[in-house]
Amino acid sequence: MGSKGFAKDVGDLLRVGRNFHLGDVDPAATPGFSGDKAEGKVHLARRDIVLAEYQERLYAAGRDGDAPSVLLILQAMDTAGKGGIVSHVVGGVDVQGVHLKAFKAPTDEEKQHDFLWRVERELPGPGMLGVFDRSHYEDVLIHRVHGWADAATIHRRYREIRDFEQAVAARGTTIVKVMLHISKEEQKRRLLARLEDPVKRWKYNPGDVDERQHWDAYMDAYQKAIDMTSTPWAPWHVVPADRKWYARIAVLELLIDAFKSITPDWPEPSYSLERERARVLAS
């Protein structure tokens, strides 16, 4: 079985442009990929190796403390597959080069600070792949849906996020922002599946059903957040996610593109090869 691959640049297909409407995106679509699920899995296995190679090379460059980095920001409704992206896409690269942070409800200490304080502390170092499972976007998503912050505050946060991400990008971090987009019907199927399977039951959280009641408000909040924070230095990508296998290869390709544009060649040694060879031999 071959792998048909992508017909076009995935970034171009999934990057949010002007007049973007979330409602126009079909969560069951597979933009750019003509293959089926089996072909998608072959694609994943084949291209994960490519990502791993880039990542190792970027990590090597980071040894000297002065190298770019990549930050993947994952946002989505519950059950959309953030965890699967982390396990099956990020999981394919060397864990030594990954800095993964799952942001939960803020702790008491975190609440004492600005909403970006805890995020700043988790940014990837030189040569690293940072992964945010949820992020500072919760402060303009769930906060907006539940009215935990007033409209003026939310509006100020959009600007603070833009400025923050601009500063992060300027320091050499390529930001890849992804919204995994599932349909409300698919979420229902997945919630029921978690209840049916004894091995998945622990993933079921009754709170997810509470949030589900606010589906439309969440879609509005995502639309607004995407409109207000899609920038040249940190554009949003909306990835159809009703088909898990598609979402995984799409995010994989977005990561490969990000690495490709910044990963230098294997670093030249900063020492004299001849001299070191002699030192080792004499030791």
Next chain:
Amino acid sequence: MGSKGFAKDVGDLLRVGRNFHLGDVDPAATPGFSGDKAEGKVHLARRDIVLAEYQERLYAAGRDGDAPSVLLILQAMDTAGKGGIVSHVVGGVDVQGVHLKAFKAPTDEEKQHDFLWRVERELPGPGMLGVFDRSHYEDVLIHRVHGWADAATIHRRYREIRDFEQAVAARGTTIVKVMLHISKEEQKRRLLARLEDPVKRWKYNPGDVDERQHWDAYMDAYQKAIDMTSTPWAPWHVVPADRKWYARIAVLELLIDAFKSITPDWPEPSYSLERERARVLAS
């Protein structure tokens, strides 16, 4: 090709007992394993799946915030293969359940605190596998070799480490301490190999040769540290590491044993299945 597996419990074979002498350990040996390198690799692939299953189950138990955890502490001379253990053994489990920390020379902030301060902050949470690539043992190893701390201070640190690890274990963390033990000759081969291969050259650090000059002093420091900090709650294991494939399957088995003894069954739901099914269906 079959996998012969281990004849005996690896923990029993590698755990340090009374009157342990580091000099008696053959770094090229493969205690308990009768197979060769190829069989070792088969073993690794087969048993990594077992570890991943335990880890997922422990992670599930950790969802409710009250579950045990495992902490793997890796110490070794340079090039002994800590990184390979992390990539190839730890890399086989879901990255979401791993908290990896590579301890480097302490930062200015860390130097303002007790040597255990930065370690305490990196302990694994409930359900997690923590991995320390180097650790608080550097404070009784390199510090002893270079005389950065006087004998009385080093001696006090042994006790502080014992007490600290006892408290960590009492909180529900199974501590697996591993010294990867390579020979001085094998280190020379590996250093030369790093210099020869353009893709490995970035891993070569001239400082490793400086430390190599203190080989005997390091062996003394390891012997002393092992004597002073092997406890019932956190025993040391000395793993022969001249054969990378052996070290990997040995550490893998030590981890499986640690998980096996603490991993509960899949957690029972804390909610009513019937009620939740109805809520989802109505939503």
